Structures are given as C-alpha cells and as structure tokens.
Amino acid sequence: MTEKTVQTQARGVLLPLALAQFICSFAGSNMNVMINDMSEDLNTTVQGIQIAITVFLLVMAALMIPGGKLTDRYGRKRLFILGLIVYGIGALISAVAPGLPVLILGNSILEGIGTALLIPPVYILTTMLFHDLGARAKAFGAISAMGGIGSAAGPLIGGLITTAISWRAAFVFQALIIVVIVLLSRNIKDPLPPDPTREFDVLGAILSAVGLILIVLGILATDDSLVLMLVLIASGALVLLGFFLSVRAKERAGKEPLLSTSLFRNRTSNLGLITQNAQWLMLLGFSFVVASYLQVVRGYNAIETGIIFSAATAGLLVSSLAAGPLSKRFAQRTLILAGFALTVLGxxxxxxxxxxxxxxxxxxxxxxxxxxxxxxxxxPSVNVVQSSFPESKQGEISGLSRSVSNLGSSMGTAIAGTILVAGIAETPGQNYTVASLALAAVGVIGFAAAVFLPRKISPAEETTP
Structure with a gap:
C-alpha cells in the first residue's frame, strides 16, 4: 500500500472512527441526567444507577488491554465491526430493560464489552494511517473532540431525549448511530493483515481484568465498610502484582505476554498515561457530581440539567477543535499543562x-x-502516548492507553458517587464541595505529571532487535 493510498484512505475512515469514539463517550455520561427517571422507572435507587454507570466504565477499563491485543491476531477492522455489533445489541437490550439487572446486562456488560473491542482499533488505525505528527495530531484532535463532545454533550442530548420521549429512547438513539457507523465502515481496510498465529495471553487477560475490577469495587465499598474497602483494594493490588510477575515470566520464557514490560520503561508514555487517567477521572467524576447535585439537591429535571451542561459542551468543543492548529504553535506539554490549570480553576x-x-x-x-x-x-495526551511507540507496539499501547483512560472514568464516577452517598459532610451541598475538591486534587496531580513531560515529542521509529 503506497503512502498516497494510505493517506487517502485515512481521510475516508476518520468519520466512522470519530463517531465510534463519540457514541462510546456519550454512553458514559448521558445516563447522569436520567438518574431520577431511571431509578423511578426501574424501581431502584440513585446508587443503583451509579453502580450501572460505574460497571459500564469498569468493564471497558478491564477489557481494553485484551481488546487491543486481539487486534493483532484477528484484525483491526474485524474487531471494530464485532465491537459495534455487540454494543448495538447491548443498547437495544437496555432500551427494553424491565429492571436494574437487565439494564446492567445490556448497558454495563454488553455495551462495555463492545466498547473494549471497538475503541482500540480506532486509535491503532489512526496511528497507522497518519504518520506525520501534525496530521496525526489533527486526526486525534477530531477523534478526541468527538469523544469529549460525547461526554460533555451526553447530558444535554440525553436530557432532550428523556424529556421529549423517554430515557429508553436514548439507548435506541445509540443503536441507530451504531448502524450508521457500520455502514460508513464498509470501505475501511487494515494497513496490516491480521496474524492468526499470534499468541494471546489468557492468564494475563484474566489477572489484569480481575485486578482492576477489585480496585474499583474497593472504592465503591468505601461507604459500606472501611475494612471491606481495604481488603478489596489490597486484593486488587496483589492480583495486578501477579499479572506483572506473569508477564515477566512469559517474556523470560520467550513467549508473548498480554503487555510487554517495555511499555512501562518509557518515561514519556508513563507520564502521558497519568495525565490521561487524571483527565477522564475529572471529566466523568465532575459530570456525575454536578448532574447528581442538580437533580437530587436542586430538583432539576433531565432537560434542565442537560441545558446547564451545555456550557461544558461549548468549552470542550471549542478547545478540542482547536487542538490541531494549537499543536503546531505550542508544545504538547504546554497544552496539557494549560488544560489542567483551566480545569482545576473551573x-x-x-x-x-x-x-x-x-x-x-x-x-x-x-x-x-x-x-x-x-x-x-x-x-496532546493521546498523541504523547501513541507516538512514543512504533507501529509494532500500537496494539498493546492502544489497549493500555484506553484502559488507563477508562479506568480513570470509572474511578471518577466511583469516587464522586461514593463521597456523595457516604454523606461525609453534614449537608448534600457540602458533599458536592468535598467531591469537587477531591477531583480538583487529582487535577493537581495530573499537572505535576505533565511538568516532567519533554518539550518536544517525536514519533517513535521501529527498532531491530
């Protein structure tokens, strides 16, 4: 495939890839404005809906690394289409859910699995099809903009649909978008053919998923029992330690692990992953806090809550669309630092x-x-991480990158929801303050990590072992 052909195809596939990121991000935030409607209709509580949202984000985080690795074996387009189909089925099941368990099956489990399969190919294909750093930044800018808009506009769109029709129609809307993406994806072709002989580390996939799930469950258990929280988090940490020991053992035996330890020896990538985790933790956590406060404390309905969120949508849309041009004038590090400063200030x-x-x-x-x-x-955070590795590592780093981002999303919702439900302060308004300050503190950590990023980021080259 010639360079010209690759670039022509790249422009053609950008729309379905960006739409895929949009709908997955939309799914992570649109339920925030449906909390009251869904809890009443499904005969559950606000905490029950929070659990469904968190499990959806958690399933994504837990399965994103295996999903990225499977692209090498079965092909990026094949995994992308399969993920879309699974996601669409989950959306339709959610739309007709009679109670919380079926909602969790459709939204949290199936949509979560579908997202874990389809999102890694989005970033792998983008990295492979756009070789120039400026062109890649512009492509990532479009995809990240659609993802950010999906998260920020989710409350507004969800509020409009819920008020005009029903919260169930919001899931039908997702299924319709999935059909559009499938149709637009017909001409996508892999830059590289799949390799069915590639090993898949089943043990590593299980250990990584279980470890991440235990840690987030520990955060959710904070308001129930401090001992249970500590046991779950400690258990998760031990399982993840077992995962890394398993990875090292496989590498020493000459086998292919789920993740190469070399991914964690890249200082720039590690710092970029910290910033990604912090960004999504703040975005989804703050969205949940504000949406809950508006509905539970102030008594606003879905559409009123969504309209208020339009301020965040407008801000995110403007800055995301400007990401490409700004990347040509400012260092990636500068943009990330400015982003954290503005977010914490906000x-x-x-x-x-x-x-x-x-x-x-x-x-x-x-x-x-x-x-x-x-x-x-x-x-810039996505660009920093993806550009730190050559094409041969894109399956692994894409899965790791998306897993870290979605882990941040699930942790943000879990931390914010736990603070609100636990009733740490005397009044609901004060709980909102405590939760917001906790999320702002994460922003300070992200800012500190960004300080140590290099001023100039260059695309990694393939190396011969």
Missing part, C-alpha cells in the same frame, strides 16, 4: 459561585472553563 471557581447563588446558570462559568481545559489536553 472546578474551584464553580464552587465559589454556586455556593453564593441559587441561579441555575451559576454553574456555567465553572463548567465552561472545565470543558475548555479538558478539551485542550485530551488530544
């Missing part, structure tokens, strides 16, 4: 304004700055 500013006002639009300035900040740093 959260803190929002607290001060909201506490002194009962006006719904008091949330707008903080949400606008938060959206601008997250949109500004999503693309």
């Amino acid at each position: 959260m803190v500013l929002g607290l001060f304004i909201v506490q002194g006002s009962q006006t719904a639009w008091a949330f707008a300035p903080g949400l606008l700055l938060t959206g601008l900040g997250v949109g500004l740093m999503l693309t």
